[in-house]
Amino acid sequence: MFEKSIKAYEEACEVIPGGVDSPVRAFKSVGGTPPFIEKGKGAYLYDVDGNKYVDFVQSWGPLIFGHCDKDIEDAVIETTKKGLSFGAPTLLETQLANEIVEMFDNIGKVRFVSSGTEAVMSAIRLARGVTGKNDIVKFEGCYHGHSDSLLVQAGSGMATFGSPSSPGVPADLTKHTLLCEYNNIENLKKCFEDSSDIACIIIEPIAGNMGLVPASDEFLATCRELCDKNGALLIFDEVMSGFRASLKGASGILKTQADILTFGKVIGAGMPVGAFAASKEIMSNLSPEGKIYQAGTLSGNPVAMAAGLVSLKKLKANPKIYDELNQKALKLVNGLKKIANENNISLQVNTRGSMFGFFFCEESPTNFKEVGKCDFKRFATFHHEMIKKGFYFACSQYEAGFMCTEITNEDIEACLEAASIVMKNL
Numbered sequence: 001m002f003e004k005s006i007k008a009y010e011e012a013c014e015v016i017p018g019g020v021d022s023p024v025r026a027f028k029s030v031g032g033t034p035p036f037i038e039k040g041k042g043a044y045l046y047d048v049d050g051n052k053y054v055d056f057v058q059s060w061g062p063l064i065f066g067h068c069d070k071d072i073e074d075a076v077i078e079t080t081k082k083g084l085s086f087g088a089p090t091l092l093e094t095q096l097a098n099e100i101v102e103m104f105d106n107i108g109k110v111r112f113v114s115s116g117t118e119a120v121m122s123a124i125r126l127a128r129g130v131t132g133k134n135d136i137v138k139f140e141g142c143y144h145g146h147s148d149s150l151l152v153q154a155g156s157g158m159a160t161f162g163s164p165s166s167p168g169v170p171a172d173l174t175k176h177t178l179l180c181e182y183n184n185i186e187n188l189k190k191c192f193e194d195s196s197d198i199a200c201i202i203i204e205p206i207a208g209n210m211g212l213v214p215a216s217d218e219f220l221a222t223c224r225e226l227c228d229k230n231g232a233l234l235i236f237d238e239v240m241s242g243f244r245a246s247l248k249g250a251s252g253i254l255k256t257q258a259d260i261l262t263f264g265k266v267i268g269a270g271m272p273v274g275a276f277a278a279s280k281e282i283m284s285n286l287s288p289e290g291k292i293y294q295a296g297t298l299s300g301n302p303v304a305m306a307a308g309l310v311s312l313k314k315l316k317a318n319p320k321i322y323d324e325l326n327q328k329a330l331k332l333v334n335g336l337k338k339i340a341n342e343n344n345i346s347l348q349v350n351t352r353g354s355m356f357g358f359f360f361c362e363e364s365p366t367n368f369k370e371v372g373k374c375d376f377k378r379f380a381t382f383h384h385e386m387i388k389k390g391f392y393f394a395c396s397q398y399e400a401g402f403m404c405t406e407i408t409n410e411d412i413e414a415c416l417e418a419a420s421i422v423m424k425n426l
């Protein structure tokens with residue numbers, strides 16, 4: 001059933017390292033080889049062997065309206081006809097910036113880049129430039145893209161491959177990255193006692209790169225308090241949770257607010273995009289207004305802006321989408337938990353808006369180490385058996401899952417029916 005994909009993978013491995021352009025795609029965490037995708041439509045993916053899957057990954061988050069949404073597709077086609085890139089300002093950038101800025105009280109300006117990695121890297125440079133300090137606080141299991149100073153005990157693919165810090169990154173470049181345990185208040189306080197040179201805390205307030213592990217309100221309040229007391233800035237990395245956890249992302253459902261927000265994924269609706277945003281005062285330090293340099297040939301690319309603009313307008317026009325997506329996410333994970341229990345399997349589940357996660361373990365993990373104790377073998381078997389039955393989940397327990405508007409209750413019921421067969425032999 002996967003012959004063409006296996007052949008495609010072998011051929012890809014000859015010319016692309018590991019056959020993939022981003023390591024998590026290679027299925028190393030669960031074993032086997034990945035299906036090669038031919039096309040997507042709505043809730044579904046179709047591979048080169050003609051297999052059809054309900055897609056619970058949705059390109060790792062960007063496609064909240066599923067594949068080939070007609071409005072987004074039309075906007076992309078129309079914009080493409082006018083030219084792919086100009087390296088000069090367009091109205092679309094201001095329009096998308098306005099859509100974002102008007103939603104957040106703590107944001108006055110936004111700058112667009114081409115990926116989440118770039119957004120975070122630039123946000124950190126901004127924080128360092130504004131505070132005049134060097135150290136950054138990062139949490140184990142949070143993933144903020146693949147820039148050098150953030151590849152320290154990172155989640156997502158870094159965790160999957162058991163190489164929490166990458167060769168090729170000189171120690172000199174990570175010596176200013178102070179590592180703390182997620183949700184550990186004492187550890188964080190100690191970090192601020194030990195360094196008076198902290199420029200910022202960067203955190204996924206709803207971590208989605210060690211499975212789905214939310215930060216506690218108390219922990220986030222401590223992040224805020226310590227930043228305020230010590231002249232540091234708080235960065236919420238909302239590349240994944242932005243416009244996913246709620247219309248206003250994690251910021252919309254949490255009591256604590258950050259100084260700088262980073263975005264990606266949903267704001268590009270599947271096109272390569274990222275953004276970082278803060279108050280007008282903070283953002284005025286960026287070149288050409290200020291001295292902190294940041295740039296990009298394709299930044300604010302018109303096709304990506306057009307896709308993001310339609311996506312955000314649709315979300316704003318129908319904010320109840322988030323409740324509906326959360327209901328579907330709950331139906332899925334609660335259904336899985338019930339089936340697991342019936343088969344004497346411990347399964348822990350989480351949802352936040354359209355994001356979800358499940359762990360094969362006894363207690364709900366609150367940090368990276370606890371996630372590491374889950375039953376990865378069982379997850380791998382579950383994953384493979386579900387793929388064979390036409391349900392495409394993220395290929396690692398260190399990844400979150402994503403609901404889209406096109407996945408129906410019937411799709412979820414079919415998934416649970418398949419899971420009830422799979423879990424009998426897990």
Ligand SMILES: Cc1ncc(COP(=O)(O)O)c(C=O)c1O
Nearest residue numbers: 115116117143144145237239240
């Ligand atoms: C929270 C978070 N930050 C940053 C990134 C990096 O984004 P990108 O892969 O677009 O560079 C990701 C995803 O990869 C992410 O999930």
Ligand SMILES: N[C@H](C=O)CCC(=O)O
Nearest residue numbers: 022024060156209240399
């Ligand atoms: N967890 C990552 C992003 O959120 C997965 C995407 C990738 O790195 O390819």
